[in-house]
Amino acid sequence: MLKRFLSSTASRRVANVLDEKIYQVTTYARPDDLCITRGQNAKLYDDLNGKEYIDFTAGIAVTALGHSNPKVAEILYKQANKLVHSSNLYYNKECLDLSANLIKKTKQLGGQFDASKVFLCNSGTEANEAALKFAKKHGITINPKKQGIIAFQNSFHGRTMGALSVTSNPKYRTPFGDLIPNVSFLNVNDELTKLKDYISSNKNELAGLIVEPIQGEGGIFPIPSEKLTGLTQICKDNDVIVIYDEIQCGLGRTGKFWAHAHLPKEAHPDIFTSAKALGNGFPIAATVVNEKVNNALKVGDHGTTYGGNPLGSAVGNYVLDVIGDEKFLKQVEAKGKILEAGLRELQKKFPEQIKDIRGQGLIIGAEFAEPPTEVIKKARDLGLLVITAGKSTARFVPALTIEDETIHEGLKIFEKAVESVYK
Structure with a gap:
């Protein structure tokens, strides 16, 4: 009984917040089931819906030093x-x-x-x-x-x-x-x-x-x-x-x-x-x-x-x-190699769907044979935020401070998303 009450209360709270979207000008297409409430380095949280996301977007290459960076605060x-x-x-x-x-x-x-x-x-x-x-x-x-x-x-x-x-x-x-x-x-x-x-x-x-x-x-x-x-x-x-x-x-x-x-x-x-x-x-x-x-x-x-x-x-x-700082930049280069290598392995598994991997450091694109709309949506459902670029490219621009293990975890989710759409 208590669980049902808490669940319904949370649902009403989400609905009330998203009702306020009517006051936004019609210039964005946003998912109706996602409202970011806080972040921590390369992760974002939607506490209204009780969801956690690995963030490969960094606010479109903005939060290079991570969300809620304590020194910035x-x-x-x-x-x-x-x-x-x-x-x-x-x-x-x-x-x-x-x-x-x-x-x-x-x-x-x-x-x-x-x-x-x-x-x-x-x-x-x-x-x-x-x-x-x-x-x-x-x-x-x-x-x-x-x-x-x-x-x-x-x-x-x-x-x-x-x-x-x-x-x-x-x-x-x-x-x-x-x-x-x-x-x-x-x-x-x-x-x-x-x-x-x-x-x-x-x-x-x-x-x-x-x-x-x-x-x-x-x-x-x-x-x-x-x-x-x-x-x-x-x-x-x-x-x-x-x-x-x-x-x-x-x-x-x-x-x-x-x-x-x-x-x-x-x-x-x-x-x-x-x-x-x-x-x-x-x-x-x-x-x-x-x-x-x-x-x-x-x-x-x-x-x-x-x-x-x-x-x-x-x-x-x-x-x-x-x-x-040279040491910091070398770490970015190393993280970029991890991300690129993971995407290239995925390309080998889906050569007909993923046509190219290109970029440098932590700005990498995976070009699909068709717009990867469903892949991006499935990744979001699984707990990974990725954005597109151009006509058919999935864009990866995570925080420069993203942990290596978070890169690997995010890549696994992206692979599951691709498998789900194309298997």
Whole structure:
């Protein structure tokens, strides 16, 4: 009798909470039987439904240092009792420290060799908006017609109007009509000679090129080193600013501090953007530029009310200290090998269903022959959270601090899900 009462009480509590979904705008498709209440490193809990999940999503590559990281909680508490916000009318120490740390650690750990200045904002799309504006401003200082942007098919750079304008997927673009003009989408898989011909013949109208070193939302497609090196050189020869979007693939996710740290110096960008992991869940982002870009900027060219606030900057400094450590990055690389090896073993068992495994470190995609919708749903039923990318890719971006045994446990659940759908 008591069990039935408690069960019915829990059911009513779940129903009451989910009834509140009517107040959410119609922009998301979420499962009706899942409401996250708390997390711990690489696990999430739905206490309303009494369920525990291994989390291979990390909030879409955000909680790199795990859910409910105790040090992050401590920093938020201490800083909130000291200073949360003061605006960009004045300097604050946390913001200055974060900017300095970003530049110093980037150079120390093989990232952009001429990184010089930082613009702090609040989200990945804002960081890309700043990058696009900076590139266009640089182009205009050379020639008022030099405003065009090159982006790539299969790209994703954000949902605001500027970032959306360089995002290729018609699903995101078409409902909103006219976007920012002078954007060209090229195929990154084309021969360098073809890309060079386009850039050099349009150099008087091109201000910048934006690319993800690993295309994330498009399906986890790493861009080959030689392609990025060649593109960067072509752009430099034609006064076209190179922007690397490292919002998902940066900050340790590939086993290097930045994804472009895997590349030779000749392939380093003029601008790169970061967000997601930078605040471990607290909204903060950064646009990092070299002196060439900064020299084109004037006071008043861009701004933000919340960007670089002391609270977010304090968390960002801690994140950089943890991830910007060679031992930590080697652990990420090792964990990535465990995850990749497990997925490749599963591919051997289901070669007709799983067509490819690709990625680097702890950003890995398993491409299926068809959209893995049912596999993802079955995995969730079994206690594993996985998300998709592109048309038919299961995406694995767990916390960088995930325990090895949790990776193995999650892989077993994923295998059961695949077996259940395809056996």
